[in-house]
Amino acid sequence: MFKILKKKIEETIKKVSEKIKEVSIEEKKGLEEEYKKEEIKEIEIKEKPEEKEELEKREESKGFVREIEKEEFKEVIEETKRSTEKREELVGKREPKRLEEVKEIKKEKEERGFVPLFEKEIKESDIEKLRNEMIFNLIEADVALDVAENIFEEFKKLIIGKKVKITKLEENIKEAFKQTILNLLNLQEIDIEEIIRRNKENGKVSVILFLGFNGSGKTTTLAKIGYMLKKKGFSIVFAAGDTFRAASIEQIEEHANKLGIKLIKQKYGADSTAVIYDAVEHAKANKIDVVLADTAGRSHANVNLMDELKKICKVIKPDLKILVLDALTGNDVVEQAKRFNDAVNVDGIIFTKADVYEKGGAIISAVYTIRKPILFLGIGQEYEDIERFEPEKIIKSIFD
Ligand SMILES: Nc1nc2c(ncn2[C@@H]2O[C@H](COP(=O)(O)OP(=O)(O)OP(=O)(O)O)[C@@H](O)[C@H]2O)c(=O)[nH]1
Ligand SMILES: [Mg+2]
Structure with a gap:
């Protein structure tokens, strides 16, 4: 029943995401070096000598503790625990997320030849550029002109100012659009x-x-x-x-x-x-x-x-x-x-x-x-x- 509307909204979301992506890449073309640094930082974190030492110390202590486990070694056990937690805080917890980001950037780099921005704050001007296209798509699916204009305004309110990861742009645009239509349809029910x-x-x-x-x-x-x-x-x-x-x-x-x-x-x-x-x-x-x-x-x-x-x-x-x-x-x-x-x-x-x-x-x-x-x-x-x-x-x- 909503076949054409679905198709038109999908087209719109794709187009909006692509255009914003292009804009943000343009804005951040010079930042490739910065991302390289990020990558290096990542490696540094992984291989910081003092952390390595901490880890080794922990490993050693663990073996030691397991062997004897006596009351007088309580302090050693505590110290081991503390250093483990610290290491996890420094390396363990950050690592997967940061590595994932670096991987994403690498992928972008391979595809585009340069690295786009991690995050982009969506500005009104980014969306305004797409006004006509978005409204036209909705009209093609039978949405009345003034309603399409209002949908556009509501959508704008939900997306402007949002900081969105470039790789998650389409997802975010889709979510904002979805919420706009849901808000519109969600009226007091009659039973x-x-x-x-x-x-x-x-x-x-x-x-x-x-x-x-x-x-x-x-x-x-x-x-x-x-x-x-x-x-x-x-x-x-x-x-x-x-x-x-x-x-x-x-x-x-x-x-x-x-x-x-x-x-x-x-x-x-x-x-x-x-x-x-x-x-x-x-x-x-x-x-x-x-x-x-x-x-x-x-x-x-x-x-x-x-x-x-x-x-x-x-x-x-x-x-x-x-x-x-x-x-x-x-x-x-x-x-x-x-x-x-x-x-x-x-x-x-x-x-x-x-x-x-x-x-x-x-x-x-x-x-x-x-x-x-x-x-x-x-x-x-x-x-x-x-x-x-x-x-x-x-x-x-x-x-x-
Ligand atoms: N495919 C389809 N046909 C429907 C549906 N509802 C009604 N119709 C058809 O639409 C035609 C008009 O339906 P009616 O119920 O007579 O419409 P009405 O509003 O009472 O018409 P008037 O009394 O002349 O104003 C009929 O042929 C119905 O079978 C529907 O949901 N789907
Ligand atoms: Mg009738």
Whole structure:
């Protein structure tokens, strides 16, 4: 689902790392000699005569102590211990790390003909040079321009000022990018089942309203959620709140019949609020846990239909207003999300058609724009084809 976004982010990370590496090498070309000195220092540490002596002394003492191990040699044992610790401090502990660094430098030298810097502090100017390229890559994966710009700014905050080993540059850039996207997706989670359970304990019916643009997948998603909740043991009633589109009532009726869920409906042209209201009354009277209410697809540009939606929300006061967005719409979902959220303050989003959407960026853009969590992803046309949205899992699929 995030195939293209993954590819574009990988490209970006590679490019950013390479460019910064180049910059730092340019900056430090003259430092080859210094690193040679480092290497020499390393060897000196290893072969310092006094340390060698200490070591020999320790070895000798050890043998001696092992042989006799008597109370009067306590002092010798202590002294041995002290000198061993000192040596470890001087040589033992430093050695592997320093040697590893020298090895890395040697490798760089072989590859490039000169030695780059150990560490580089990443400066704003290093990153700014890459602004256009990074933003363009994100746009190619369907991320909206202003969202891509914001991602860039957030990424910058995480990476600027960091001292990064040149050999670990790519790793660090990747980590900062990963954290940026995770921060963006990690919003307060909504647990539908928990909401229904809590209401039930208080003797209340839960009402979940599905709204969104024409054909975004509202009715199908409603049926999937009905199927899921029924399996979990909740009692459900559907409300045929779309009294507008031809065949919409038959469509939801077919789902209701297949799933064995009661449908409350009226005639075409009836007031949508009244239909949903009836369903809520029915649920109250019959101790049904949850009403799943369908609504007609509408364009945010259609003032009358948007007013109708506002009226439904005002009268019914749903526990959850779920905006159903079709991922395939691409960048237009940002405008849709903004307008629907402005009109009725949605609680969360369900993205449908994630099974056929490869770019991924629209999902990031919509969440960033309205800061509302994604509850589920629709991944096909069958009732089971819905999965919980887990930011960590998404991040894993993009970055690992
Ligand atoms: N591949 C795929 N198709 C889906 C998914 N969700 C819905 N669809 C299909 O999208 C089409 C439209 O779905 P509906 O549920 O009728 O959409 P709607 O929003 O209720 O449409 P209107 O009521 O006309 O506004 C149908 O053919 C669904 O099978 C999904 O997650 N993946
Ligand atoms: Mg529908």
